[in-house]
Amino acid sequence: NAGVTQTPKFQVLKTGQSMTLQCAQDMNHEYMSWYRQDPGMGLRLIHYSVGAGITDQGEVPNGYNVSRSTTEDFPLRLLSAAPSQTSVYFCASSIRSGPRSPEAFFGQGTRLTVV
Amino acid sequence: GNSVTQMEGPVTLSEEAFLTINCTYTATGYPSLFWYVQYPGEGLQLLLKATKADDKGSNKGFEATYRKETTSFHLEKGSVQVSDSAVYFCASYTGNQFYFGTGTSLTVIP
Numbered sequence: 001n002a003g004v005t006q007t008p009k010f011q012v013l014k015t016g017q018s019m020t021l022q023c024a025q026d027m028n029h030e031y032m033s034w035y036r037q038d039p040g041m042g043l044r045l046i047h048y049s050v051g052a053g054i055t056d057q058g059e060v061p062n063g064y065n066v067s068r069s070t071t072e073d074f075p076l077r078l079l080s081a082a083p084s085q086t087s088v089y090f091c092a093s094s095i096r097s098g099p100r101s102p103e104a105f106f107g108q109g110t111r112l113t114v115v
Numbered sequence: 116g117n118s119v120t121q122m123e124g125p126v127t128l129s130e131e132a133f134l135t136i137n138c139t140y141t142a143t144g145y146p147s148l149f150w151y152v153q154y155p156g157e158g159l160q161l162l163l164k165a166t167k168a169d170d171k172g173s174n175k176g177f178e179a180t181y182r183k184e185t186t187s188f189h190l191e192k193g194s195v196q197v198s199d200s201a202v203y204f205c206a207s208y209t210g211n212q213f214y215f216g217t218g219t220s221l222t223v224i225p
Contacts, residue, residue: 004158031211033213035215040217041217042119042204042215042216042217042218043159043204043213043215044215045212045213048211048212050211058212090158090159092159092213102147102208103149103161103164104149104151104159104161104208104213105161106151106158106159106160107158108156108157108158109157109158
């Protein structure tokens with residue numbers, strides 16, 4: 001079972017470069033989301049999607065774009081990388097079976113360093 | 116608003132010691148509550164959950180009870196093992212969003 005797959009696992013960017021973090025899930029989950037994890041700050045929501053063609057902003061969306069053209073894929077784009085975007089990024093997905101008890105499945109994470 | 120506050124770490128315990136990690140939440144609605152565990156170099160994995168008041172989630176010897184009156188979901192384990200060393204995150208879910216605490220790092224020494 002693949003679950004949630006993120007690529008790449010590690011990436012170093014120069015300031016100003018752009019790149020796309022990939023996320024794919026094979027569980028037919030409607031809900032997908034991106035988080036960044038920084039020391040002492042837990043996980044903060046960047047963007048999320050409740051289904052194909054629908055995206056919305058989370059707590060820290062600036063500097064990131066997303067799209068959801070298929071149920072399976074939810075790429076995160078960094079438009080012009082900045083050192084403040086150095087972080088570990090996690091993609092997650094869950095079934096929207098109701099408001100009370102979705103279990104989120106997480107990818108392995110992408111460790112991004114911007115120099 | 117919605118938020119989760121959990122006990123600051125790091126926590127270091129000897130094997131077989133009792134573990135408590137405190138977690139409290141604020142919510143505009145009636146959230147579901149979760150504990151996730153993150154082992155080094157890995158993503159988060161669901162440890163246990165509870166969806167309504169007085170529910171007790173349990174897994175691998177860990178337990179947490181949904182206390183609406185104190186807005187708490189404290190994680191407990193009676194006897195920790197070295198293999199429990201990890202970072203533990205408390206989380207709530209409401210309004211299509213998860214809200215995570217800052218994480219508590221646990222190290223268990225033999």
